[in-house]
Amino acid sequence: MMEVFVPVITMGILGLLFSLGLVFAFRKLRVYEDPKIEEVSEMLPQANCGACGYAGCRAFAEAVVKGETTPESCPVSDAEGVKQIAETLGVTAAEVVKKLARLHCRGTHEAAKDRGTYLGISTCDASHLVGGNKQCSYGCLHFGDCVRACPFDALYMSEEGLPVVIEDKCTACGKCVEACPRNLFELHPISQGIIVFCRSLDRGPVSRKVCKNACIACGICARACPEAIIIENNLAIITDYKKIDPEKIPEIEKCPTDSIGRLKKEDEG
């Protein structure tokens, strides 16, 4: 029995001695810290994503308490969270516009034609270096760098081969925007009606050949809503989202290739 007790007691006593020493040192050396930092820190999402520009949620909390930045600068906090933080600090928060990430491509496996078979490293970055395996050199590469980059599990690869944004989970942190080597992701305010789901600058006939869902620059949408949509470099571009008349949306949606459409899925008729 002794060979069990002696080490246990020895280590116990040693541990106790050291912890007492530390407790004593802590009393002497404690640093006063604004308790608000802790409070604000607890209200933050604790994702430590860095989208606010600070090293993490803790650093952001310190900056907010010091007044270096504002509560709504945390793009991940929802309106409720921002309000809470603002109340704690006694400041008024600006209106938070909920944004969503959107992929500007509808080139599914079926719609976009393959150029060949790509057997290299299966990341978008690597595939992009050799031009991707689709004939369209502007569209989605299907390897899901964005899915891996998403810190909130708000993206998944659909069976059709395109990343899908889970709207409830998306916090518009912008990691997918950075991750996509073809810059297909963009953050859009949720109130925004319609976006162009294509980035191809190929001429119409070429686009039509390589992908069923590419913008072929036919101009139907631009004619329906000339004050907000123009055709430039063989692509429909929405110049001013605010000027889009909701009543004209059905007209715009007559797109023959389905490459312009509503931002939110459930809005689709």
Place this chain on the structure above:
Amino acid sequence: MELVAIFISAILINNFVLYYFLGICPFLGVSKKIDSAFSMGLAVTFVMTITAVVSWVINHWILIPHELDYLKIVSFILVIASLVQLVEMFIRKISPPLYQALGIYLPLITTNCAIMGLALLAALRDYGFVEAVIFGFGSGLGFTLAIIIMAGIREQLDLAEVPEPLKGAVIALIVAGILALAFNGFIGMIK
């Protein structure tokens, strides 16, 4: 004479970083600026010296008399972890900017193998009390010396034209290797 030999050998010849390759993590992590490298060196020297003292006491007064040799690693880690906590509190109190500059590497002194290596080597070589303290202090100075030289070179490197693929950690590792080669030239100075 014996003590001087241990001291010199700990600093130059058997330098922990450049001869034993222990403690590489802070050596590369905090060697971007001489200021913070120097502070890191001092913190490590402090922890090393006190570790040498306390671990000697624990080893010779508690572990050896009770034949508890196998508890060496566990009890030494306890000593190191507590000391690092103490140093962390101390630095945070007296110099918040330094605390920021050292960042994660400060608590990571706990897992710095150079310090564990020091405690174990001192026990293995059966050093007496004074020898162990001199060994600990010398090793700390050796670490400080190595990290300051490294920081000095890296500050110069910022101005040098480094080829694109070698930038950053790559060139730092190459420099560390060459530095280690240079320090190996001291071998044989003391028998």
